[in-house]
Amino acid sequence: MPTIDRIDAFADEMTAIRRDLHAHPEIGFEEVRTSSIVAEKLGQWGIEVHRGIGGTGVVGVLKGKGDGSRRIGLRADMDALPMDEATNLPWRSTIPGRFHGCGHDAHTTMLLGTARYLAETRNFDGTVHFIFQPAEEGLGGARAMLKDGLFEKFPCDEVYGLHNAPDLGHGEIAIRPGPAMAGADFFDITISGYGAHGAMPERSKDPVVIAMTLGQALQTIVSRNVDPLQSAVLSITQIHSGSAYNVIPGEARLAGTVRAFSDEIRNLIRTRMRAVAAGIAAAFEVDIKVDIRDIFSVLVNAPEHSERVAEVARSIVGDANVKTRETPKMGSEDFADMLQAVPGAYFWIGHDGNVPLHNPGFVLDDKILPVGASMFARLIETRLPVGGHDGATHV
Incomplete structure (x- = not known):
């Protein structure tokens, strides 16, 4: 050599x-x-x-x-x-x-x-x-x-x-x-629900259940909104909520990353993430804040x-x-x-x-x-x- x-x-x-x-x-x-x-x-x-x-x-x-x-x-x-x-x-x-x-x-x-x-x-x-x-x-x-x-x-x-x-x-x-190499976004999503006793879920607006629902829904963006001939990834890498076995918490947080090879696809994913979160917030009558940050260019x-x-x-x-x-x-x-x-x-x-x-x-x-x-x-x-x-x- x-x-x-x-x-x-x-x-x-x-x-x-x-x-x-x-x-x-x-x-x-x-x-x-x-x-x-x-x-x-x-x-x-x-x-x-x-x-x-x-x-x-x-x-x-x-x-x-x-x-x-x-x-x-x-x-x-x-x-x-x-x-x-x-x-x-x-x-x-x-x-x-x-x-x-x-x-x-x-x-x-x-x-x-x-x-x-x-x-x-x-x-x-x-x-x-x-x-x-x-x-x-x-x-x-x-x-x-x-x-x-x-x-x-x-x-x-x-x-x-x-x-x-x-x-x-x-x-x-x-x-x-x-x-x-792909461009990348990092995101943080905060679900503000309403806490209650774990034995009385009807008195809560359970952010843990909402987080699970939102997490599943976000996975449809790549599979159903992005052109299948384009490459993209949406990965939830963090879930944080709760501190006790018998307490439904008042808040849950999701975090993760988005990857794609074009700014057009990245913008599509950002738009859909906010729309999906807004729809689920309305369905469960809670507030969901979505923070998406452009970290790496393509x-x-x-x-x-x-x-x-x-x-x-x-x-x-x-x-x-x-x-x-x-x-x-x-x-x-x-x-x-x-x-x-x-x-x-x-x-x-x-x-x-x-x-x-x-x-x-x-x-x-x-x-x-x-x-x-x-x-x-x-x-x-x-x-x-x-x-x-x-x-x-x-x-």
Whole structure:
């Protein structure tokens, strides 16, 4: 596998960084230690450092050889998940309720490896913006950086991101042009009924029964309102009500997520959720409040930039290991918001292990660190070639 020799030479140092970040995970907008390490490393390598972008975000700026005006952004997420780890590894999380169960520690390390290599070689003509993003896990870190003027302060002509993928084999890289990951809403529904003794249900407006009825009714939206040729998911993931065996409570709450690959379908589902809730509220003579929040946009990879990723991947892992995903992923990713502002692509790097992301037993394969760093580095060297015409797009 022809990863970059210089990056391979400091692969052990990358592993040490990754495992240190893994042992000290921080959730969204709390990445104080992580962002400090990132800023310190970038500064050591002579890269211009900007902190506090979108909260705890960090951006490094590096100019290459020549006077080319093109600019490319490379993005990695830094946050961990609010969950416990169950791996018992020597470098396992030292913080209860915090775990890098999605591999963002690896993404941060890969981008640091890319930054070190490019700072040493500067074998490109133009400017690279290394974007270290906070709060990817549903807290709006990308939107916070964009609101803070990310692409006004650090303009980019293209932007790229990546993610580890235990569903792919080690050394495989996957890309999907067009819609690649679903947009997502989170919702909270509050049913305000009327409590009573559990032995006297006729005196209540039972929010538990209403919640069960509403939950069943909401499932008809995807099965009966969404075009069956379109993909969508409506999942109720939380139900909260009551505190005693013999008390009918006064309130029940439902929460969950909606996923779809078009804004039209997302709007349809939102409208139907509110209509169904209003109908059931009228039928049971209670008040039902529905709060639906747009959390992730649909992630759309530009076809041109997707092909550039595939070409670079072939040079690193070989033709047989470059995959074009046939179907989009129902999972979501807030890099989608950056791709709405700047064209680019998001790709996946496979690794050993079959425990899925967000599982307490997830283990990342450190052997992929040089692969990800080499992918980012080669994208820069091929998209911003030394001696190429300004604005060149060949590979």
